[in-house]
Amino acid sequence: DEIRRTRLLLQTSGKTLSGPIQDDQTKQAFLLSLSSVHPDTDKIIPVLFRPPAFLPMCLPLVIVSSFQLRAKESFFCQFLFHTYTTAFTLLNGNGTTKAEEYSVQQKQIFYGLGAISYAACIGALPFIFMNRYTLKSSLTQAVVQKILPAPLLGLMSAFTVAVVRSPEFENGIEVMDRNGKVVGVSQKAGEKAVKETALSRAVLFGTAFFLPAVLTQFVERLCKVQCSNEDSACAYQDTVVLIPSFHTFQIKRADLELEILSSTEETELFYNRGI
Helix, strand or coil: CHHHHHHHHHHHHCCCCCCCCCCHHHHHHHHHHHHHECCCCCCECCHHHCHHHHHHHHHHHHHHHHCCCCHHHHHHHHHHHHHHHHHHHHHHCCCCCCCCCCCHHHHHHHHHHHHHHHHHHHHHHHHHHHHHCCCCCHHHHHHHHHHCHHHHHHHHHHHHHHHHCHHHHHHCEEEECCCCCEEEEEHHHHHHHHHHHHHHHHHHHHHHHHHHHHHHHHHHHHHCCCCCHHHHHHHHHHHHCCCCCCCCCEEEHHHCCHHHHCCCCCCEEECCCCC
């Protein structure tokens, strides 16, 4: 109800983001609208899948996953993690993709279920391999427990984004001029949006997963003391929020399809990249 009242306030006030906003109430209305309403569909996003909830929901899952040393526990934690991030991707992706012969959302859900299972299996694979062949050397344990999980988590995070949002580069997404007028549907813009989102996820979670071990080793060598898991988790939590996840919404007109080039004279166009 509060979000609906906020949206009504913005509609009746006639304010836009293109000009300065002096009224604090209108500023708060814009913030609430931007953080809780999908920009393409105007649907209210469930509270646990809104952008402000992303890090608070993901942090515990990543932290717990980073301390798992057995295959079953690792699979379970990563299954929960990829389930949440995939649902978040589905609800916060570009919503302009259209297709007559099938339901885009049904296809995305089907692809997402497969991607979640595959990503969780790949994440637990090093531990399965180590247990299966009883490789207990210190070097093997260091590789499996400290080196492989980080790139695998980053790679699988990018993989789930690409799979769930594949209809965007298959069918294209809407691009607009600076006034918000839709000038066409572009597959190149859809491909760019998915690639950028997948890359930001890979960097965010791949780096974040690796930070606890790095910070622990650094502090141990610096202070000559053993860090507890709690210290490592706190250092990780303080650092991960500083990792940027860039959101680029502009694309040059020259990079788009010929039919769009002929429909506008704007040098730069805009699109909803999704999160």
